[in-house]
Amino acid sequence: MSLWQWLAVAGAVVILVLAVVAGILQYKVHQLNRARKAQQQELEEANQAQRERINKSIQVIAQAVGSDDITLTEASIRISVLLDSLGVEDPVREEFSAFYELKTATDHIPILQAWKELSTKQKFKYDRERTTQEQFHEKAVVDAAKRIRGRQF
Template sequence: MNSWLMVAALVIIAALAGYAAYLHWLLYRRNKPADKPVSTSAGSNAKVGVVDPAVPGVQRVAIKRSLYLLADALLDDKLTHTEGCLRICAIAASLEDQELIRREYGVLFRVAEATAHIPILDAWQALSREDKQRFDRERKAVEAKYNDAVIEAAQRIKAHYSL
């Protein structure tokens, strides 16, 4: 009886592994044309958004999708400009041409750097009401200062990384 269960378990595992391999192959085939980098040499006219060829294709597509969705959420006021800038900059750090992105979308990095000291999550919850209000005023002042430039950068990200 035990050997029968062992054989049944192995058959199920093999079937699931085969199905997983098939799905992986479909994803690979679907994303293969998009995986070709525009340029991989540092001295050439590389476009913003070229990712390291060592990064798997599925991950490159996920990075581009994340940048697009964050820019879209920022434009739809689903995120504050501060949160959107922090998230976009964190994701952009995984791209090969970080310096080009920093030049192209520098305002996002300026907002992120200007507000990086503001506590988040549990540290935010631990703040006094006065400290929260002070940080909120500071955040809103930075957002107001860079409002138009952040919106313009988010629109360019959406256009560049369109789905």
């Protein structure tokens, strides 16, 4: 066999090896793309499930507005936080601004552990403030609660 034939055979072997390596790498890329798509699908499904849970929470709270189950302040705080967690657009925030307004008007009132640490006199003072704000915003908050019922965001 001549030198040129050996070089041709060696070249063919090198090309074959490179083709096999390229095929293996292409298969691995294909597998990674499939795994990435599956992971993306799972994330989208989890995100949709979370959105549905948040929307359901909004509906439950909106239904409770006007009953003795929840104060207007608590409903406003919860609904506004849930709407924000959904990333609603400004027109939605404006449409349901009553929740945000009452929340802002009562933001200074301590909650949770800070509330527990207040004296009875301080609690009474904040309760009066909260009640006053709720009376001022009641019509708008109740109306917003009625309008938000059945809506999905």
